[in-house]
Amino acid sequence: MSAPEMTDLLQERALRLLQEDAGKIEKLIEVQMENLTTRQCPLYEEVLDTQMYGFSREVDFAVRAGLIAELAGKDIISRLERNLAVLYEALDRKAQG
Amino acid sequence: MSAPEMTDLLQERALRLLQEDAGKIEKLIEVQMENLTTRQCPLYEEVLDTQMYGFSREVDFAVRAGLIAELAGKDIISRLERNLAVLYEALDRKAQG
Numbered sequence: 725m726s727a728p729e730m731t732d733l734l735q736e737r738a739l740r741l742l743q744e745d746a747g748k749i750e751k752l753i754e755v756q757m758e759n760l761t762t763r764q765c766p767l768y769e770e771v772l773d774t775q776m777y778g779f780s781r782e783v784d785f786a787v788r789a790g791l792i793a794e795l796a797g798k799d800i801i802s803r804l805e806r807n808l809a810v811l812y813e814a815l816d817r818k819a820q821g
Numbered sequence: 822m823s824a825p826e827m828t829d830l831l832q833e834r835a836l837r838l839l840q841e842d843a844g845k846i847e848k849l850i851e852v853q854m855e856n857l858t859t860r861q862c863p864l865y866e867e868v869l870d871t872q873m874y875g876f877s878r879e880v881d882f883a884v885r886a887g888l889i890a891e892l893a894g895k896d897i898i899s900r901l902e903r904n905l906a907v908l909y910e911a912l913d914r915k916a917q918g
Contacts, residue, residue, distance in 0.1 A: 731828045738886045745882075777871070778878040785842075785879040789835045791886065 738791035742783060746800050749775050753807050760814055769815075772808065779804070835888035839880060843897050846872050850904050857911055866912075869905065876901070 752775065756768050783797040849872065853865050880894040 730825075731831065734828065734831055734887055738882075741882065741885055774874070778875060781875040781878050782882040785835075785838065785882060786886070788838055789883070789888065790831055791888075 735791050738786050738789075739796065742779075742786060742792065742797075742800055745779055745782060746804055749779060749804055750807060753804075753811050757811055757814065760818055769812075772811075776804065776808065832888050835883050835886075836893065839876075839883060839889065839894075839897055842876055842879060843901055846876060846901055847904060850901075850908050854908055854911065857915055866909075869908075873901065873905065 749772070752768075752772055756772070780801060783792075783801055786792045787794050787797045846869070849865075849869055853869070877898060880889075880898055883889045884891050884894045
């Protein structure tokens with residue numbers, strides 16, 4: 725493999741890994757959304773918060789390391805935060821109802 | 822800059838960033854060790870645990886992304902864990918004394 729291909733590979737792999745990790749958090753959010761009407765595990769929010777913190781550290785590192793653009797990192801985080809906000813709104817509605 | 826230099830740069834920068842982040846945690850540990858005899862902030866351990874978790878996620882990502890060798894990652898984490906263990910032992914001794 726040539727050196728430019730190696731550099732591209734590092735950057736592409738970094739982005740793919742982050743997208744995979746984001747996907748795992750999305751999955752956690754989906755599972756919790758599906759369970760809204762049946763039961764609610766109080767530890768779930770804490771797990772999600774911890775996962776989001778760990779993931780934001782990964783993204784921040786990837787940006788600082790020059791592997792992904794700052795905007796790409798912000799996009800991945802924003803998307804997850806929007807999904808989390810939808811979940812928390814639904815949890816609030818359930819708590820009030 | 823040539824492509825091989827670019828790849829080296831990415832890997833060197835990744836290692837340097839991780840060492841800097843590890844250094845920040847070491848500093849937190851040192852500060853707490855210095856404060857052992859004067860006062861103890863109960864939130865300090867939680868802050869350190871959170872920082873260690875975030876840092877371990879960074880290191881894990883760097884290894885998976887092919888930026889640092891697995892052994893190099895383990896070395897950085899082990900060193901921090903040893904320092905943390907010394908701190909916690911000192912805290913235990915203080916709690917008992």
